[in-house]
Amino acid sequence: MAVTPYYLSLIDDSSAGDPIAAQCLPDLRETDLQLGGCEDPLDEERSMAVPGLIHRYPDRCLVTVTSRCAVYCRHCNRKRRWQQGERDASPAEMEAWTDYVRKRPNVREVLLSGGDPFTIDLEKLDRLLHDFRSIGHVEILRIGTRMPVTMPVGIDDDLASALRRHRPLWISTQFNHPQEITDEAAEACERLLRAGIPIVNQSVLLRGVNDDYDTMRELLYGLERISVKPYYLFQCEPVMGAMHFRVERRKGVEMMDRLWGSVSGLCIPRFVYDLPGGRGKERLDGRARNGDRDESAD
Numbered sequence: 001m002a003v004t005p006y007y008l009s010l011i012d013d014s015s016a017g018d019p020i021a022a023q024c025l026p027d028l029r030e031t032d033l034q035l036g037g038c039e040d041p042l043d044e045e046r047s048m049a050v051p052g053l054i055h056r057y058p059d060r061c062l063v064t065v066t067s068r069c070a071v072y073c074r075h076c077n078r079k080r081r082w083q084q085g086e087r088d089a090s091p092a093e094m095e096a097w098t099d100y101v102r103k104r105p106n107v108r109e110v111l112l113s114g115g116d117p118f119t120i121d122l123e124k125l126d127r128l129l130h131d132f133r134s135i136g137h138v139e140i141l142r143i144g145t146r147m148p149v150t151m152p153v154g155i156d157d158d159l160a161s162a163l164r165r166h167r168p169l170w171i172s173t174q175f176n177h178p179q180e181i182t183d184e185a186a187e188a189c190e191r192l193l194r195a196g197i198p199i200v201n202q203s204v205l206l207r208g209v210n211d212d213y214d215t216m217r218e219l220l221y222g223l224e225r226i227s228v229k230p231y232y233l234f235q236c237e238p239v240m241g242a243m244h245f246r247v248e249r250r251k252g253v254e255m256m257d258r259l260w261g262s263v264s265g266l267c268i269p270r271f272v273y274d275l276p277g278g279r280g281k282e283r284l285d286g287r288a289r290n291g292d293r294d295e296s297a298d
């Protein structure tokens with residue numbers, strides 16, 4: 001486990017089943033193998049084009065820069081990576097990524113993921129962004145990070161001004177509960193926004209954390225207030241050691257339907273499920289249900 005003093009301080013001691021504690025403190029249910037699940041539900045390890053690079057959609061690819069995070073989320077779908085220890089990609093691995101992307105002109109977006117890319121050396125991160133940026137057909141860079149939520153002090157001026165040089169660069173982060181939208185988190189987001197970096201949010205639907213209408217609405221309103229666009233709400237993957245977080249799919253769909261009818265469109269994320277076996281993301285929200293959804297998927 002790892003948790004920052006800041007994130008720990010968000011726990012409300014007086015409440016049992018605190019949503020912050022649930023996300024960062026180990027739970028005995030994680031060791032209950034009878035709950036099932038698999039280590040790598042998305043089959044990411046097998047779908048790597050070169051080590052550390054996943055190219056599942058034609059116009060964008062994802063690289064896993066490090067296995068380290070500021071806080072290890074108990075519901076993480078890449079638990080297998082950090083359970084094996086904290087490791088950054090080597091310069092040789094990074095070079096193999098840029099070589100791969102350089103040879104594929106249809107890749108117009110590169111997504112840096114992990115672990116948390118903001119836990120690596122700023123100089124290393126800067127160089128990697130620069131190397132991708134210098135490939136003519138790479139138009140967009142995106143970084144997936146939970147730092148604004150779990151360690152907002154890490155989003156400092158040095159980081160913001162380094163990122164500013166690599167625009168258009170988007171950040172996707174992961175707020176899961178309104179209790180995470182603090183002044184510190186808002187300030188971290190503000191620092192990125194002032195550097196011209198838009199921020200989107202990818203929540204995970206988590207049992208006992210955000211699986212009720214009022215909490216979700218408060219989260220979405222709170223995000224809109226700090227200028228963070230709700231982008232995805234993920235159905236929790238069947239990850240070994242995180243099965244107790246899963247919410248029945250129908251319940252998620254019902255909650256989203258209610259939100260569609262009652263809150264500003266700016267607040268509405270797409271409710272999606274990343275299909276097991278690396279078959280890609282499937283829409284679960286209102287519109288998809290009129291289409292050709294694969295009912296057998298879950």
Ligand SMILES: *Cc1c(COP(=O)(O)O)cnc(C)c1O
Pocket residue numbers: 054055056057060061062111274281
């Ligand atoms: C989710 C994902 C992306 C990004 O997809 P968007 O729908 O653009 O957010 C890219 N690569 C992989 C492997 C992914 O799982």
Ligand code: SF4
Pocket residue numbers: 068069071072073075076077078079114115116145146
């Ligand atoms: S920040 Fe993301 S990658 Fe890191 S432990 Fe949390 S969910 Fe997993």
